[in-house]
Amino acid sequence: MMHKTRGGRSIALTALTIGSIAVLAGCGTAGGGDAGGGDEAEELGDFESSVSILAWPGYVEDGSNDPAIDWVSGFEELTGCTVEAKTYGTSDEAVNLMKTGEYDVVAASGDATLRLIAAGDVAPVNTDLIPSYAGVFDFLKDKEWNSVDGQSYGVPHGYGANLLLYNTEVFTEAPTSWDVVFDGASAYTGKVTAYDSPIYIADAAVYLMTHQPDLGIQNPYALDETQFQAAVDLLKEQRAHIGEYWSDYLKEVQAFETGDSVVGTTWQVIQNVLAGEEAPTEVVLPEEGATGWSDTWMIASDAASPNCAYAWLDWIASPETNAAATAYFGEAPSSQEACDYRDDCEAYHAGDADYAEQIWYWTTPIADCVDGRTDVECVDYAKWTEAWSEIKG
Known part of the structure; x- marks a missing residue:
């Protein structure tokens, strides 16, 4: 699956989070503390010599790709934790790589997080040991994709919506509904595009929540067999009008530039x-x-390296670092304070809770329905993957 882009702008980074990292360094015992393992850490100790991080491209930049883009060196200088980073291209790849036990930290999207938690590959996180967590937007905390039974399993990084992109020469008035890519897609046959991932089934479910309310869909990631089949059928109908599915953002850029x-x-x-x-083009x-x-x-x-891992989570959530990372990647930051270091937060609707409430953030579909229903079994992600292959043909 996924992901987004490495586009964005350069932001000079200074170590304004020295204080919070120093707090972490002084929290624990000299021997290294109790972080890590299957339980929530109670305290932290001395930093280890390195930390291994698995992340999307653009999330762990050390200046090697662009000397002006570097939020890793400051962390290394401050903590003594040398960062060893590996990037991945899909959430499925990340889930498989985490099973190797070679990584201390992972940046995971919502279509991977619950799989990692269920497999026991990630540990509960004690947010009291992460000073920067306090500034994170409340609407990103304690959600079904990053918490289980009230227990946090991580720190939010950035966020964004999957929007509707349209050609303004074809659409003289801005479309207001996803109808133009679903029930009304025949008017644009061969020039409709959709995201290439099983999680796109949820986009169809969002549409059906409004247009087929009798299905009773309350959450697009919690679909019983009947609801799921309705979404799959809608996407199979859409398939006849799709010119190209995309996962590489550059290909979508090119397709809209050429009019394909x-x-x-x-x-x-x-x-x-x-x-x-x-x-x-415009978006809505x-x-x-x-x-x-x-x-x-x-x-x-x-x-x-659990202590370095906790230090990294605090560093990457700190305002200036988070501003740099999310701007480079192309998404809203996780805190209002981060917007002090960006001039484009308005474009990304950063901190707009009303806007955020309209977004159904990617969440791993599991058999235990994430909408709270207990009288039915929901269709899990493995079946979503099978269905996606059928949809694309």
Whole structure:
């Protein structure tokens, strides 16, 4: 699956989080503390010499790709924890890599987090040991994709909505509904695009929540067999009108620049790139709402460097670091304080709780329905994956 883009702007980074990291360093015992393992850490100790991080491209930048883009070196200088980073391309890949036990920290999207928790590959996180957590937007905390039974399993990183992108020369008035890519897609046959991932089934479910209310869908990631089949059937109907499914944002940019695509799902940063190229495009959040993402930094249950891992979670959530990382990646930051270091928070609707309430953040579909129902079994992600192959044909 996924993910987003490495686009964005350069932000100079200074170590304003020295105080909070220093607090962590002084919290524990000289021997290394109790962090890690399968239980929530109670205290922290001395930093280890390194920390191994698994993340999306663009999340752990040390200046090697662009000398101006570096929020790793300050962390290393401050803590003495040398960062060893590996990137991955899909959530499925991240889940498999975490099973190797080679990584201390992972940045996971909501279609991976519950799988990692259920497998025991990540540990509960004691947010009291992460000073920066206090500033994180409340609407990103204690959610079904980053917490279980009130226990936090990580720190929110950034977030965004999957928006509707359209060609303004084709649509003289802004569309207000996802209808243009579903029931009304025949008007744009061959020029409709959609995100290439099983999690896109949830986009169909969001549409059906409004247009087929008798299905009783309350959460697009909690679908019983009847609800799931309705979403799959809708996507099979849509398939006849799809010109291309996309997962590489550059390909979507190119398709809208050439006119090969005129309408489909997108991210705000893709519209930013298109606007920079003066392409005739705009984005809208349709009246039905939308799916979206809120990524979470998580700590491995058997982390070899738990103290450095906790320090990283605090560092990456601190205002200036979070501003740099999320701006470079192309998403809203996780705190209002981070907006002090960005000039584009308004474009990403950062901190707008009403806007955020319209987003159904990616959540791993599991048999135990995440909408709270106990009288039925929901369709799990493995079956979503099977269905996606059938949809694409």
